[in-house]
Amino acid sequence: PMINTKTLRKWPAIPDVLDPITKKLDNTVAQELNAKVDVDGEDPHQVALDWLKQEGFVK
Structure with missing residues (x-):
């Protein structure tokens, strides 16, 4: 992911969280x-949240 330098200075833990x-x-x-978004028409935010939950990154 691309992270703005100013943002990275403010929150230096971002790379550790995203890694x-x-x-x-x-x-x-x-x-x-x-494909779930483009082909099936699912909501991108929901697709991302479902995957993050499935992988144990969020509850």
Whole structure:
């Protein structure tokens, strides 16, 4: 992910928080999630939240 330098200075822990998510979100997973939105018409926010829950990143 791209992080604005000003934002990163303010919250330096962002890379540590995003790293586990980035490792699981490979091209195959991204394509599957994008298909749910683009092909199936699902809400992008809900698709993302469902995946984050499924992977144990949020409750």
